[in-house]
Amino acid sequence: MHALARSLAKDRLAHAYLFTGPHAIGKTTLARALAQTLECPDTARPCGECIACKKIARDRHPDVQIIEGVPVGFKFDEKSPPPPPRANDWERRIIKIDQIRLLQHDISRAPFESPWRVIIVRRFEEANEEAANAFLKTLEEPPAHTRIILTARDASLLLPTIPSRCQVLALRPLAPAQIQTALRERWGVAAETARVLAHLAGGRLGWAIRASENPRLLEARHAHLAALHATLTEGHNEKILRAETLAKKDEDLPEMIEWWLSWWRDVLLTQHGDAARVSNIDFEDTLRAHAARFTLEQIQDALQAIRQTARQLAQNINPRLALEVLLLKLPA
């Protein structure tokens, strides 16, 4: 961040940046802020008040383009409407070569109303190899008046030729206390909610803000944890039935897996006496109960079984069978 601020102050920005970090940590927010800084005519850039800043904040600026992958099977061409917004963080999307080609056409033109053309390509790890390769030349030598910002979960997920052509900036998670203060002071979130969200966020302010605005995220978490707690006391038949029900909503499974992992991690931490780093702080009593009920080995096995299931689900294995195995493996 300081490096970025320094090059801004000296007006010596790199032609291409790669912002890395987990989902909802603020990569695109930072990219927008950088775009505002470039386009804002005010001396105290970005002012946040002028038309340019406002348009960028709402993704309506003609010279600031945000490109995202399209859903699998989405036919992309010049005439196609913009792809629908992402259903959730785990939806699989692809950045296609045609999107890159259209982008290359756009940047061959001078910017329309502002000094720079800023291209933000989100989640570049979703670019297929063709698209990534087609982008290399542009990334190396973008036309004058063009700045490119890529975001990705991790630089290692990209072709090595991509990060080597960008200035890489890894965004680090924030401490829960920082998130808690920000939520309360800037987003007016109630104290207790802010405390819980700050711990659940895993350092991702963006996630905490989204969860504070959209109660569905927390409700879903409650449901996922409730299912986990219930299944720990269930018999064979009930587990098989539960696996079947869970498998029917397979788009929710990646989210469920994350919450289940975070739960067992917290049980492990509680057992170890490291309560300060626990994230599910609103379930303290249950955590303590589980920490007392299960042995260290059982907890480790549970974590391993969940991770294995996550891998299997990503590899297109029948979700019902994978879940049956997982539920049966969880300690009783």
Next chain:
Amino acid sequence: MKVSCMQENLTKGLSIVSRAVASRSTLPVLGNILIATDQGRLKLAATNLELAVTCWIGAKIEQDGATTLPARVLSDFINSLPPGQIEMDLNIKTQTMHLKCARYDANIKGIDAQEFPIIPTSSDGKKISVESSTLREMIEQVVFAAATDESRPVLTGVVVKADQDKVTFASADGFRLSVRTATLSAPVAEPVGVIVPAKALQEVARVSGDQDDPVEIAVTETKSQVMFKLTNTEIVSQLIEGQFPDFTRIIPDSHATRTVLTTSELQNAVKASSVFAREAMNTVRLQVAPANEMGGGKVTITATSAESGDNVSDVDATVDGDAVEIAFNARYLADVLNVVRASQVALETTGSSSPGVVKIVGRDDFVHVIMPMHIGK
């Protein structure tokens, strides 16, 4: 905002600007047409961020204002109205335009005009002025040679250069080059050179079709746009960034053979040959034979297809220089012959593997270079 105007004028204005409405865009406002009052007239504008067309029509303005309305809905509705007065009244709060014409009423929902990109308008910068008929001819004689393939963006554009009292349009796609010059009525203060997308020039040619006044061409101060100012209409196009190859080096400075032909005869012969040429990578062969004791000079045009057969046509020609055999892409020959607008053309060649040059006899303001195709013996 409260205005009234004639349905005929509005229809015409909308048809001029709608060509610039974006068909695909992440910005919803680009699917809209800007409607704003402007010094006693009504301004219509549309842009797809590459091309922006603004058009002014006469209107009675009772209250100033601006909004943007969806292009399709607006044009389709206005087109279906009877000729006569249309009254428009904008509800600023809901950004809804109320339209009334005879016994037809409509409310069209719009987007705030603030959202609309800022289209640069004529500055006091340096302008060049070109007769509109000359400009249309120049565009016609050059744009077809621009590349349609995006792999080299600069080649999809037309170089527009002005130096002293000469203006040059040039385009090339790697296989052919078209250059047309014209003399300006007033010399430019300093040379300018920009690359204008071919599509934008086609639009200028289309819109300037029924205008007699000269067209003013200006480059914005930021050097990112070019503006064509017509009577009541302005077309602004983004420029293509990059360096256009030095085309003057591609034009051969000498030739071994100069063949003068009647345009229509050559056109017909090429058309006949292209029937067979299309199955043979569009190759047509031209055998140029100077006059000898057997008769006058002629060009024999042949095309051979392994499947359908072959053809041979003779065209009389005045040949000055050596005999030569050269092959071209039939489409490229047809394209250039279509736009020369002259009864006689000259083909200058130096051999079967050197580029051929097509010129208009008696004029030196048009040069077209075509790369030859390989003649397999």
